[in-house]
Amino acid sequence: MIIRDNELGRIGVNTIPIPEDIRVLTAHYSFTGKIILLYRTGKEANEDYYHIALINDDGDGFKKIFSGEIKVSKKSNGIRILPFTDNRRILLGDYVLECFPDIDNCQYSKLLPLEYPWFITRDPRTFKYYSEPIISPDGKHIAWTTLRIQGAINFLGVLKRKKNKYKIENIQVISDLESFDKEKEDERYIIPRKIRGGEVKQFIDGGKAISLAGFDAWVQDLETGKIIKITNTPWYDETVIFSPDEKLGMVMTTRGSPKTSCSIFALLPRPYLLLAISPIIFHIYMYSIVGVRTIRKGNIGPAIIEIEKSMKDKNYMGVLLNDPKEEWVYISPMSWHPSGKRALFLEMLRGEIDKKGRPLKVRLIRVDLYDYIPSNLVLPSQTPNNIPYAIKGIKMVWKVLTYRNKRMEGKIRGRYSGYINYSNKMSFRLNIIEFRYNNFSDDGKNFYNGYEKTVFSPSDETVYEADLKLVGEENGEMRLKVTFSKLFGEEPVRIIFDKDINGNPKSYGYVKYKDVILKVEDLLP
Numbered sequence: 001m002i003i004r005d006n007e008l009g010r011i012g013v014n015t016i017p018i019p020e021d022i023r024v025l026t027a028h029y030s031f032t033g034k035i036i037l038l039y040r041t042g043k044e045a046n047e048d049y050y051h052i053a054l055i056n057d058d059g060d061g062f063k064k065i066f067s068g069e070i071k072v073s074k075k076s077n078g079i080r081i082l083p084f085t086d087n088r089r090i091l092l093g094d095y096v097l098e099c100f101p102d103i104d105n106c107q108y109s110k111l112l113p114l115e116y117p118w119f120i121t122r123d124p125r126t127f128k129y130y131s132e133p134i135i136s137p138d139g140k141h142i143a144w145t146t147l148r149i150q151g152a153i154n155f156l157g158v159l160k161r162k163k164n165k166y167k168i169e170n171i172q173v174i175s176d177l178e179s180f181d182k183e184k185e186d187e188r189y190i191i192p193r194k195i196r197g198g199e200v201k202q203f204i205d206g207g208k209a210i211s212l213a214g215f216d217a218w219v220q221d222l223e224t225g226k227i228i229k230i231t232n233t234p235w236y237d238e239t240v241i242f243s244p245d246e247k248l249g250m251v252m253t254t255r256g257s258p259k260t261s262c263s264i265f266a267l268l269p270r271p272y273l274l275l276a277i278s279p280i281i282f283h284i285y286m287y288s289i290v291g292v293r294t295i296r297k298g299n300i301g302p303a304i305i306e307i308e309k310s311m312k313d314k315n316y317m318g319v320l321l322n323d324p325k326e327e328w329v330y331i332s333p334m335s336w337h338p339s340g341k342r343a344l345f346l347e348m349l350r351g352e353i354d355k356k357g358r359p360l361k362v363r364l365i366r367v368d369l370y371d372y373i374p375s376n377l378v379l380p381s382q383t384p385n386n387i388p389y390a391i392k393g394i395k396m397v398w399k400v401l402t403y404r405n406k407r408m409e410g411k412i413r414g415r416y417s418g419y420i421n422y423s424n425k426m427s428f429r430l431n432i433i434e435f436r437y438n439n440f441s442d443d444g445k446n447f448y449n450g451y452e453k454t455v456f457s458p459s460d461e462t463v464y465e466a467d468l469k470l471v472g473e474e475n476g477e478m479r480l481k482v483t484f485s486k487l488f489g490e491e492p493v494r495i496i497f498d499k500d501i502n503g504n505p506k507s508y509g510y511v512k513y514k515d516v517i518l519k520v521e522d523l524l525p
Contacts, residue, residue, distance in 0.1 A: 005319045007306065008248075009371025013321050016344075016364040017059035022051070024362045027443050028081040029335040029344050032104055033057070035325035035364070036081050036090060046073075047356065050079070050089070052097065054104070057342065057366050065099060075121060077131045080253040082331075085380055086138045091135050091142075096166050099470040114166045116144075117155075119397050125149045128325050131233070132199050135159075136207040137380030138509055142168060143210055145199045149518055153177070154200055154212075156222070156387065172390035174210075174222065177399065179275060180422075190410035190422065196220055196227055196389075206381035212239045215266065215274060217251065225389040230307060232314050234263035236288050239332065244501040245375040246307065250367075252289075252330060253301040256320040260288045260298035264518045267511045268468070270452075270478045271442055272412070272420070279433050279454040280464050283484040286493035292329055294351050294492050296525065299324040302334055302345050304367070321367060322347070331359060343367040383455045431456040437468060446472035460486050461506075463495065470513075480509025480520050495523050 003011040018024060022039040030036055034054045041051070052066040070079055072094050082091040087104065096114055101104040120129045128147040135142055143156045154175035157168035176457040177333040183189040198212035204219065212218040216253040217230040217240035231237035235255040242249050254261035260285045265277050277284075292298035305318035322330055336343050344366060348359035391399050412420040418439035424431045432455050437448040450468035466478040483496040485505035497507045510519045 001323075002283055003319060003321070007309075008304065008319060008369060010366035011304065011321070012366075012370060014366055014368075016055075016057060016366050018364060019062060022053075023360070023385065024346075024364065025050075025334065025358055026079070026081050026301045026362075027344065027346060027364055028083065028333055029057075029337050030083045030103055031085050031087050031338055033337050033339065034061075034104060035060070035082060035344060036103070038079060038081050046478050052081075052109075054106075057337070057344070063106075065103065066109045066111070068111060070095060070111065073121070073129070075126060076128050077128050080133065082133070082135050084135055085137050086139050089139075091133060093130065093133060093275060106375045112161075112165050114168070116157075116168060117157075117171055119401055120155075122147050123148075123401060132181065132201060132213075134200055134203055134210070136203045136383040138207050141203075141207070141383040143200045143203070148403075151177075151405075152197060152199065153400065154197060154210075154391070156383075158385065171396065172387050172392050173390050173396050173400065174220070174387055177391075177403055178408075180410075182408070182410070183413075187411055189419075192275055192407055192412060194227060195274070196225055200238060201239050202241055203383065204246055204378070206378050207383035208381060211240055211242065213240075215277070215284070217249075219247070222387055223384050225387075229311065231305070231310055232312070234266035234314075235261045236263075236284055238285075238289070239334070240305070240307075241334040241336065242307070243336050243343070243374070244338060244377045245442055246378050247375055248340075248369075248372075249307050249310070250334040250336070250345065251305050251310075251318065252332070252334070252341055253303050253318075254288045254299070255303060255317055256301065256324055257288070257292070257324065258284070258426075259297035260296060262288050262523075264482075264511050264520060264523070266442055267516060267518055268470060268513045269474075269476050270448070270468075271414075271440065275422075276435050276452045277454075277464070279431065280454045280462060280484065282487065283462060283493050286487060287484070287495065291492040291494070292350070293331065293348065293351075296492070299331075300330050304343075304369075316497070321365070328363065331362070338377075340377060341369045341372060343369075354412060383478070390481065412440075414440040414442055416441040418447070420448075429457060429459070441472075446470060446474050446512070450478075452478075462487075463506075476511070476513035478511045479501060480507075480511060482507045482509075482520060494525070495520075497521070497524060 001013045025038045027037045037053045046067045048071050053064045071227045080093040088102050098110045130144040133144040146153050156174045158170040180190040198214035202211045219228045237253045239252040240249040303318040303320045327350045331348045334345045349361040352360040407424040421436040423434045434453045436451045440448040452466045455463045462484045465481040468478045470476045485494045
């Protein structure tokens, strides 16, 4: 398939042929342009037995480099394929695979366990000690996101080769644990932080920064802590994987799927949008991503974007690479060929998974940028060892082990006028988070009045509602109620349109911003 784009020119999107007798689980480009495959065959009775092979991106040159048992902890997030820039090692999540003399010419390989910090793996409040580990271009540093009952925490550490294992040392927390600070002058008022957080996805800027996933994609400068928004749309844009010249990105996105994009929650710009919808972000992920992979017709990309344009243009679509009519749907990961002119992503057949949640049918898609001329590639540099704002040492261990979400409440001042009254009430079964806007304005040009409220339940329905008006140079309003089914039920999260006990619909309403109107009923299956 050839796609023609005014800016990027001709883009080829084609399936890579793979041997019929293997079942690919994941794949990733190496730093020499080979594709590394993790796969199983129909011959293994042992569910923990895997193979790793190389293949050219035209489907030729299949070469096995490893076969054996790879046991992963229940608290890890499965096996990953992340090659080191030295082309000798591959991070597999809980292990590092060493290839001799190198990956391309591998004569034999050695699987060594990777030891994560004890205070993370053994703590009962940790349910995934890593979700997406990443390796720095200098090959010395590892970053990962730990998922805990209290939320997600991002770590950076130094990878050390020991006699029969790898170990992570010099560990630092590089994300924020709290969302607010108290005003020093008046403690009735609180100040929202510009949060450093979200799942880590890729080292960029030679290893001096990290890309992060959330409702939008972000970049965090490791030395300064500054974060920059990369996608700026109402769609759910999670992962962006930067090209080798860091001018383009492959983005996992719902932008090509109006009926499942959940843009209704973000169309109307708000001063603290992520805080306001944070109680339902996981519902949105489960609805628009997991639901589409299992039961719901829709599209989660990927798309190719120009990074600079994406940061500036809220309506920028980029180039969608997946056919929305297909039953094949994107799964992670995405990766780039070292030339910067080709990329790789994976798709699974919707709903077809095994008892361990692994896709039964995966195909490899190669993207060719026939007319794109890459800029100079960003070269590896030293990832900083000492992050100025990070939590380190014994203080870090204590903070992680004893951390509790502070349900801070108070008023958020508008820089020009008014305030937002923020409340966060928690009981045994419910968490009620509310934003009440009182003539709030940061710029003196746009003013907010009304409220957003979420009644969150970990084991039952969660309800988000808003009655909010924006007036001034920009105009818009939200008048809606959306009820989500429980997060971990027998089926993926859905939006409930049934009647409540009073005969009223559980989900209804609309959002209007400028000339765009989105209705909740547009999300009807």
